[in-house]
Amino acid sequence: MEKQVHSILEQVDGLLPLALGYAGQFCLALVVLFVGWKLVNAVTSATGRMMEASHIEPTLRGFLLSVIGLFLKALLLISVASMVGIATTSFVAVLGAAGLAVGMALQGSLANFAGGVLILLFRxxxxxxxxxxxxxxxxxxxxxxxxxxxxxxxxxxxxxxxxxxxxxxxxxxxESERLLASVSLLMDYNDDIDKARALLLGLTENDAQVLKDPGPSVSFLPKPANIQVTLGFWCAPGAVSGLVAKYSESSIKVLQKEGYRLGVTARSAA
Missing domain, CATH: 2.30.30.60 (SH3 type barrels.)
Known part of the structure; x- marks a missing residue:
């Protein structure tokens, strides 16, 4: 019995330095994890402030900060695991293979994601x-x-x-401060084009939404059976659709009132 106790004590004496060594490594790993986690958060916060100062879109900023934070924390955890003697080579290989498989399966989604990053970045x-x-x-x-x-x-x-x-x-x-909008109608060859020009320009004369520089213009384009008359005018981008609808109707009314024989109308905005 005395020999067995002595043998156990010898084994404990042999394991004690090893246990103390592992305990030291474990404590050091905990310190590295704590300090590293704080540093990762500090780096992420500093990066966020830099992105905000660079006026990067909030959506992109939040996503990039999440990716950076997760990447740095993953590296920290792998480093801490290796410090306590855990083999990380196979673990990293498995993660790489899994990432490759997921990337190939989500090619279309990743293309849309990359497009979203480019849109938010270059705006x-x-x-x-x-x-x-x-x-x-x-x-x-x-x-x-x-x-x-x-x-x-x-x-x-x-x-x-x-x-x-x-x-x-x-x-x-x-993005443009002004756009060219136009309204086109078809008139007979026997109609007075000079009078048509004056009538159409008169419609826009007192319209504050139509820019005066460059001013409105009226052009004529010969067709096989008739003449295409086009009223063109410059305006703010938000006013295009309303003005095109307005002058499409008023152009027909004013020319019909003067006895013009009109064909099919066409509207456009450049």
Whole structure:
């Protein structure tokens, strides 16, 4: 019995330095984890302030800060795990393989996500702008990470993938201070074109929404059976649709009143 107790004490004596060594490593790992976690939070906060000073979109700023924070914390946890003797090589390999598989499965979504990052970073348009892209036109109501939401003239909501917007031509009408709008009608060859010019220009003479410099103009284009007369005028982007509708009706009325023989009308805005 005495020999067994002596043997146990010898084993304890042999394990004690090893246990103390592991305890030291574990305490050091806890200190590194605590200090590192504080540093990661400080770095993330400083990066957030820099992004805010650079006027980066809040949506993109929040996402990038989350990614940076998660990445730094993952590196910290892996470093702490290696300090206490946990093998991390296979763990990192598994994470890499899983990330590759997920990336291949979500190629389309990742393309839209990358497009959203580019849109929020370079800001080719913003909420409230009127744009035309990907065969859709409307006012931007929100820019999300994977899609942009438009509201068209019929009050219909359109969801456009950000990948489409970032890889195709986007026309932003709101970026211009003024746009050229036009109203076109078809008149007979026997009608007086000089009188038509005076009548159409008279419609816009006292309209405060129509810019005076450059001023309105009337042009004529010969057609096989008639003449196309076009009233062109410059205005603010938000006034285009209302003025086109207004002068489409008033042009017909004023020319018909003077006895002009009109054909099919056409309207446009550039």
């Amino acid at each position: 080719p348009f913003k909420v409230g702008d009127s744009i035309t892209a990907g065969g859709s036109s409307g006012t931007v109501t929100s820019i999300e990470m994977f899609r942009t939401v438009l509201l068209d003239a019929n009050n219909e909501i359109i969801f456009v993938p950000n990948g489409t917007l970032s890889n195709n031509i986007v026309i932003n009408s709101s």
